[in-house]
């Protein structure tokens with residue numbers, strides 16, 4: 059496999075911890091310089107400092123067009139033009155739909171879907187389209203493909219991510235820019251810890267038993283597939299939705 063990303067600059071959002079931090083580590087291990095972007099400046103800086111390549115921690119709220127524009131300009135100055143964008147920042151509140159509030163719906167849409175749209179527009183405009191080069195990987199969720207009890211509006215935002223990625227892929231193909239969507243299944247991160255700390259009992263235990271490969275994903279299981287989609291080996295893949303779920307969902 060041709061995995062070298064030497065000389066590439068990657069921007070990964072929500073990369074201070076969890077799946078995003080694993081993606082940053084994978085891309086850096088393959089040679090890319092990584093802009094580790096996160097709402098939490100401390101974790102962004104700590105993750106960036108641990109990477110083996112020239113990288114930078116950038117405080118950024120993906121739901122703010124102004125912060126994203128400023129961040130993308132800073133990344134250009136510090137690391138060079140971005141040719142890989144991984145839209146990973148997201149959050150979830152697990153509760154019955156009938157208990158959820160409009161305030162939660164608004165924040166879910168602003169971060170999980172609009173945040174990806176804002177980052178795509180900014181990076182495409184500033185770096186990818188002018189250079190006719192780019193790889194975009196948007197992190198969706200199997201909740202957006204098959205639904206998930208307690209995650210109604212979250213599922214809607216992730217379904218939106220899947221649909222947005224497909225149209226983006228069609229429009230950007232003429233610029234030699236690919237866009238794909240990776241849908242993790244249950245993955246062992248602080249976000250999943252909302253289901254309970256114990257991975258073998260309760261809801262998390264039942265979930266693991268329902269997965270054909272009989273375990274939750276580790277963040278690096280997701281990062282490996284993202285890194286492949288950013289590599290030259292995936293040059294002819296675009297507009298695809300790839301589930302990484304231990305077989306929990308099959309298309």
Ligand SMILES: NC(=O)c1ccc[n+]([C@@H]2O[C@H](COP(=O)([O-])OP(=O)(O)OC[C@H]3O[C@@H](n4cnc5c(N)ncnc54)[C@H](O)[C@@H]3O)[C@@H](O)[C@H]2O)c1
Pocket residue numbers: 071072073074075076077078095096097098101118119120121146147148149150169173197198199200241242243244245246247248249250
């Ligand atoms: N963990 C799972 O089981 C799972 C399953 C399917 C999909 N996902 C998706 O994977 C992605 C990463 O999830 P995770 O489990 O690593 O979550 P996590 O909560 O462990 O990490 C998310 C990171 O995103 C950052 N973030 C949140 N809002 C932000 C914002 N507005 N701007 C910038 N950064 C922000 C947080 O500070 C945090 O560092 C999310 O998009 C999530 O929806 C996760």
